[in-house]
Amino acid sequence: MSTIHIDIVSAEHEIFSGEAEMVFAPALLGEMGIAPGHTPLVTQLAPGEVRVKHVDGKEEGFYVSGGLLEVQPKVITVLSDTAMRAEDLDEAAVLKAKEEAERQLHDREAGMDYATALAENAELAAQLQAIQRLRKRAGRG
Amino acid sequence: MAVGKEVRTKIASVKNTQKITKAMEMVAASKMRKAQERMRAARPYAEKIRNVMAHLGAANPEYKHPYLLERSEIKRVGLIVVSSDRGLCGGLNSNLFRDLLKRMKQWDESGIEMDLSIIGNKAASYFSRFNANIIAQKTHIGDAPGIDMLIGSVKVMLDAYMEEKIDALYVVSNTFVNSMTQSPTVEQLIPAKSAEDEDMQHHWDYIYEPDAKEVLDLLLERYIESLAYQAVVENIACEQAARMVAMKSASDNAGTLIDELQLIYNKARQAAITQELSEIVSGAAAV
Secondary structure: OOOEEEEEEEOOOEEEEEEEOEEEEEEOOEEEEEOOOOOOEEEEEEEEEEEEEOOOOOEEEEEEEEEEEEEOOOEEEEEEOOOOOOHHHHHHHHHHHHHHHHHHOOOOOOOOOHHHHHHHHHHHHHHHHHHHHHHHHHHHO | OOOOHHHHHHHHHHHHHHHHHHHHHHHHHHHHHHHHHHHHHOHHHHHHHHHHHHHHHHHOOOOOOHHHOOOOOOOEEEEEEEOOOOOOEOEHHHHHHHHHHHHHHHHHHOOOEEEEEEEOHHHHHHHHOOOOOEEEEEOOOOOOOOHHHOHHHHHHHHHHHHOOOOOEEEEEEEEEOOOOOEEEEEEEEEOOOOOOOOOOOOOOOOEEEOOHHHHHHHHHHHHHHHHHHHHHHHHHHHHHHHHHHHHHHHHHHHHHHHHHHHHHHHHHHHHHHHHHHHHHHHHHHHO
């Protein structure tokens, strides 16, 4: 009985890795079953369940909220999204990130002042050094 | 006996501080272990994507995604700056900012403008004071951020790149060398180095659903996001490691301080006893 290796990974952790007799995945254009020796394929996944049929005939399901599926004759890779992703949801996240930046910076002037930044950084470093020197001297005395 | 009351209070207060720093040290140590695990757990995803990208690159070399193309003229760059949310972690953030400022100054001198996307409180408060051009910001990501927290900050930059507002994208963060060493790095995300696989000589292509371009676009977007996520998780591990070291040295310093104060206190007490004795003796002699 031939088997196919399947890896299910998300950006945050590895979800499953092992041998399977057959794999069912919710592709964007409809549910598909993949048997060993399938022709190479890349497809986008819709939210749903990736079902892995183990060698002993048991089935195990993994929920994915979208992602990508890559099939090669002997290996299947599922790159799963853990977060709910949709164009408008992503846009909302973008807007939120922008808003947060704007809220803090509404009264700034044009152009970044590197001189001040560097000077301030140097000043801090000098202060730190001074403290260390003082501490050393105190330790000796 | 009311000798050295101030010294005693001082010792008590330093002891309390030492308890806090010790507790923080231990908390940071355990959080660091967890952060390191998360760092490791995030690796397979990026590796797998890189593999698929290599396959795709070999299968259809005619389509190059914009993220893989180097632009001839760079007028403006995007920077994703990753920092910690909290302080008390030694020189971690200020080392990173110093390195970054040097780079920014170079860019500025060669006429390249910069857009910043900020992750973490410390960078937000630092760069907002210097009129940096911050276009997006995300703070309070916590100890175990999900990738969903970063989508906004990364996508802002990806969109800017596609609209040709920026011509390159960098991520600025600390890399975890070991628990004693963290090194600040500025790493290029876009144009991404295309993953070339040497031993892929035979020609075959995938079946694409819905179509090649869409799949590739999605893949590259996820890839860049996963790199950014990796940087954030790694930075958290760095933060905890740096905090652990800083708190350990603070506890040690408190220990030496306590010893010194104890010595002063003992001397004062001894002096008081001696004085009292000599007073009694001379009093008896006078009778």
